[in-house]
Amino acid sequence: MSELSVNHLLGIKYLKESDIQLIFETADHFKEVINRSIKKVPSLRDITIANIFFENSTRTKLSFELAEKRLSADVINFSASQSSVTKGETLIDTVNNILSMKVDMVVMRHPNPGAGIFLSKHVSASIINAGDGAHEHPTQALLDSYSIRERLGDVAGKNVVIVGDILHSRVALSNIFALKLQGANVKVCGPKTLLPKYVESLGVGVEINLRKALEWCDVANMLRIQNERLDISYFPTTREYTQQFGVNKKLLDSLDKEIVIMHPGPINRGVEITSDVADSKQSIILNQVENGVAIRMAVIYLLASKIKQ
Amino acid sequence: MNEFPTFVLLNVRRIIMGQKVLLSSKEINIILHRLACQLLENHLDFKNTVLIGLQPRGIFLAQRLCKILQEEYNVKHIDVGVLDITFYRDDFRRSDKPLEATKTKINFLIEDKNVVLIDDVLYTGRSINAALTALQSFGRPSEVELLALIDRRFSRHLPIQPNYRGRQVDAIDGEKVKVMWKENEGEDIIYLINR
Numbered sequence: 375m376s377e378l379s380v381n382h383l384l385g386i387k388y389l390k391e392s393d394i395q396l397i398f399e400t401a402d403h404f405k406e407v408i409n410r411s412i413k414k415v416p417s418l419r420d421i422t423i424a425n426i427f428f429e430n431s432t433r434t435k436l437s438f439e440l441a442e443k444r445l446s447a448d449v450i451n452f453s454a455s456q457s458s459v460t461k462g463e464t465l466i467d468t469v470n471n472i473l474s475m476k477v478d479m480v481v482m483r484h485p486n487p488g489a490g491i492f493l494s495k496h497v498s499a500s501i502i503n504a505g506d507g508a509h510e511h512p513t514q515a516l517l518d519s520y521s522i523r524e525r526l527g528d529v530a531g532k533n534v535v536i537v538g539d540i541l542h543s544r545v546a547l548s549n550i551f552a553l554k555l556q557g558a559n560v561k562v563c564g565p566k567t568l569l570p571k572y573v574e575s576l577g578v579g580v581e582i583n584l585r586k587a588l589e590w591c592d593v594a595n596m597l598r599i600q601n602e603r604l605d606i607s608y609f610p611t612t613r614e615y616t617q618q619f620g621v622n623k624k625l626l627d628s629l630d631k632e633i634v635i636m637h638p639g640p641i642n643r644g645v646e647i648t649s650d651v652a653d654s655k656q657s658i659i660l661n662q663v664e665n666g667v668a669i670r671m672a673v674i675y676l677l678a679s680k681i682k683q
Numbered sequence: 684m685n686e687f688p689t690f691v692l693l694n695v696r697r698i699i700m701g702q703k704v705l706l707s708s709k710e711i712n713i714i715l716h717r718l719a720c721q722l723l724e725n726h727l728d729f730k731n732t733v734l735i736g737l738q739p740r741g742i743f744l745a746q747r748l749c750k751i752l753q754e755e756y757n758v759k760h761i762d763v764g765v766l767d768i769t770f771y772r773d774d775f776r777r778s779d780k781p782l783e784a785t786k787t788k789i790n791f792l793i794e795d796k797n798v799v800l801i802d803d804v805l806y807t808g809r810s811i812n813a814a815l816t817a818l819q820s821f822g823r824p825s826e827v828e829l830l831a832l833i834d835r836r837f838s839r840h841l842p843i844q845p846n847y848r849g850r851q852v853d854a855i856d857g858e859k860v861k862v863m864w865k866e867n868e869g870e871d872i873i874y875l876i877n878r
Contacts, residue, residue: 376783403767403784412820415770445770675770679781 378676382501384490385510386551400672418447421678423479424472428454433639434504438481441670466496500677508542515548517669521662530557535587537563538597541570545638550576563587567608584619595636596646622648701877708871714849719751721847732797733762738785741802743864764789771813794822803862805831808843833860
């Protein structure tokens, strides 16, 4: 297979296992490209991409922009805070206005779950979801799995634990879908208040003891406490959270194996992981960032190849 | 199908599909030796020359030529790379079939080197055009030459000609030249196929 089964990347939920493999194989080629001295290919020279961000982002926005530029696409950036959205324009109007300037693809981050799906039904451009509320963040899950594959050779059969605020995390949901699709075993770990009620129905295990979870896993994906999304108090204090669910070097050294540590960023050093863990050999946090560009190049390239002239 | 030997199946295909043998294994071997000698004549010890086979089908030819040069003409070392041109092609989103990328592997610098691009069939010249663009990502070569086993003259869309050619062929657009290699298809043979 050499073509994606979808025309938009709205979530991992809509992908097939073969789509993920195709994205990974294509990303392998782009990873080689971005490690050359001239890191650019001319494939998308006649494609224009709009990055529309209704929510703050550094890594994802930079990564997408870099991926687009490495593919020679024309890029326009749009942040909701500096736009007519504040004057009361609707999402469809905003996007249609941008599309009438002949834009082929839209990369969108939005605080509302399902914003990408909604948009894909109303506009003609190809949509990439760069995070929609607490719903999905598909490219993050793809680059996480890709980084596991790179470090451990394969994702299938591996034990992965996702630690932290699962309830508010789009990274967690997309990761669960992606990992299950590829045949990994997944557990979630965190304070009971931050675990969704029916999370087991997604086929994942629940563990509230961090040490037990780490003893079980090959990979631990540490999530940030999203203070901006915590409407009520979900745990007594940050200090108590760190004592129960923070990973430090002592804890890792006391395990009888060396597990891989991941983090989607931004890190709150000293809260979910300590600095010595984040900067250790076990951590692949910076590999994730590098792979993010290759994965996004692959997704954009594969979706762009489906836009007919 | 498996109980039939390969040559029986190939012969059946020859009759059904209207394909003609352009070059036999023996003829290919003679041509490869001639091409190797021509390369040797211009590049002597290959100290400043690199061979780059184009993916997917030029790589067998590049490897074969390298083997002949090393084993039969005692060239000590030749840098051989493989170049994938998928992301440089000019028919992205224009062809019905999606373009599938393959591996690029150039583990050496081509800055100030003599580069010999190697492909099995030279047809419209568009692949070579893409390859020339792709090469720029690896440095500025001092000279680029082109070697093609089969040169389909009269089919060019661009002003590109080979420096070394195995055999010139007059084939119409409805025909296809298929080069098969022992390493891949079990036999060195070149067909002219009616599409």
